[in-house]
Amino acid sequence: MEPLTCSVSDLAPLFGVTAANDTSSAARATYLCSRFSTISNSLSDTSYAVNNTYLPFSAYLVFAMQLGFAMLGAGSxxxxxxxxxxxxxxxxxxxxxxxxxxxxxxxxxxxxxxxxxxxxxxxxxxxxxxxxxxxxxxxxxxxxxxxxxxxxxxxxxxxxxxxxxxxxxxxSGVIDFAGFGVVHMVGGMAGLWGALIEGPRIGRFDHMGRSVVLRGHSVSLVVLGHWNVIDVCNGLLGGFAAITSGCSVVEPWTAIVCGVDLTRHGGFAYVYHEEDDPSQKPTFMMRRVEPTNESTTPDYQNSPTTNI
Known part of the structure; x- marks a missing residue:
């Protein structure tokens, strides 16, 4: 924050005369300038305190996010x-x-x-x-x-x-203002490779490669409610991840374009590679991939690997 400054010559004309011709006007102007200086210093201290409080507070919020991830994963x-x-x-x-x-x-x-x-x-x-x-x-x-x-x-x-x-x-260098590449892309690629290396869970796909429903055991842990918050949250997170890189240098409407484009390509990759992630943390998915009717036949649901 730029400090507020003033001088006697700036304020003296407010009294109708110049400071050089009127001692009392100069004294009043000097007093006002001293008060401005005091206020400026106080505002600078406040600004410094707010900035340094904001950073730790942002860090504390991340630990609350850890709790959210734990609930999401445990319920999924x-x-x-x-x-x-x-x-x-x-x-x-x-x-x-x-x-x-x-x-x-x-x-x-x-x-x-x-x-x-x-x-x-x-x-x-x-x-x-x-x-x-x-x-x-x-x-x-x-x-x-x-x-x-x-x-x-x-x-x-x-x-x-x-x-x-x-x-x-x-x-020009690479502008990544809020972490699209540094945070989301790196984490997403690590999760993708982890899922590909580990392979799907036993019973996740049948011998024909069709998806088999493996329901999470606690919807309340995932959504803390009864409506389909997962779809909304995944869509929002996907949009956030898409725009975080250039949000400081692009127009607001481009956030919509980036979010839609990332969802389209991410959803295709998710289906094409038959990735298995129960919490669906690749957040470029706008909606979950719903299994076909053939994937819920009694033969598959009776498999011991699909039971809780």
Whole structure:
């Protein structure tokens, strides 16, 4: 926030005379300027406090999001897998916190670097510094995004960063304002490859490759209500992921175009590759892929692998 400034010569004409010709007017102008200076300093302090409160508060909200992911996953899978999902979310926060403290933050934001990955600030050494404070670390730690990838785009000297002093990629660098590529694309690709490597659950597809219904055991955990919130949330999340990269440099209407396009391509990929993700975390899906009538025949539903 720019400080408010004034001078005696600015205010003295308000009294109808110049400060040089009237001592009392000059004194009043000087007093008003001193009050403006006091107010300006107070506003600057308030602005600094609000900014530094906002960053930790954003980090705290992410932990509430962890709870939401745990509920989504636990309600989407069968009862026998609930503990696995809940434990995964707990360990995710614990392991991510320690790893990001020891070396993740250094990989992501140290400067100077080789352009690919950072190699300073391990264990937060030399933090806080004039450029990095603990509130910044806390905000980044809450997301614990892929350290090397975030260095490429968000560090001042990453090879694809738009803030590099020279040799900008494509002459402009890559603008990823809110994390489409750094967060959502990296996480989505990791989840996709994990699902492809692990393969579908036993009984998820029949011998003809048709989808078999494996119902989650608790709809209330997933939606906290009775209407179909999953479809709405997946659509919203898909739209958010699509526009996060360029939201700072494009018009609002392009968010609709990006969301529709990502949904179309993502939905096709989901069906074509027969990916099996019970919580459907690839959030480019606007609607769930509903199984055909043939997939719910008694032969398949009577399989012991489809029972809770």
């Amino acid at each position: 899978v069968r009862a026998k897998n609930t503990m696995n999902i809940m434990l995964t979310n707990v360990l995710d926060a614990d392991a991510g916190a320690l790893s990001y403290y020891l070396f993740g933050f250094a990989f992501a934001f140290c400067s100077p670097s080789n352009g690919f990955i950072g190699h300073h600030f391990f264990g937060l050494k030399s933090v806080p510094s004039p450029d990095i404070d603990y509130s910044f670390f806390l905000n980044q730690w809450a997301f614990a995004i892929a350290a090397a990838v975030s260095h490429w785009f968000w560090s001042g000297d990453g090879w694809a960063s738009p803030t590099r002093p020279d040799n900008l990629l494509f002459g």
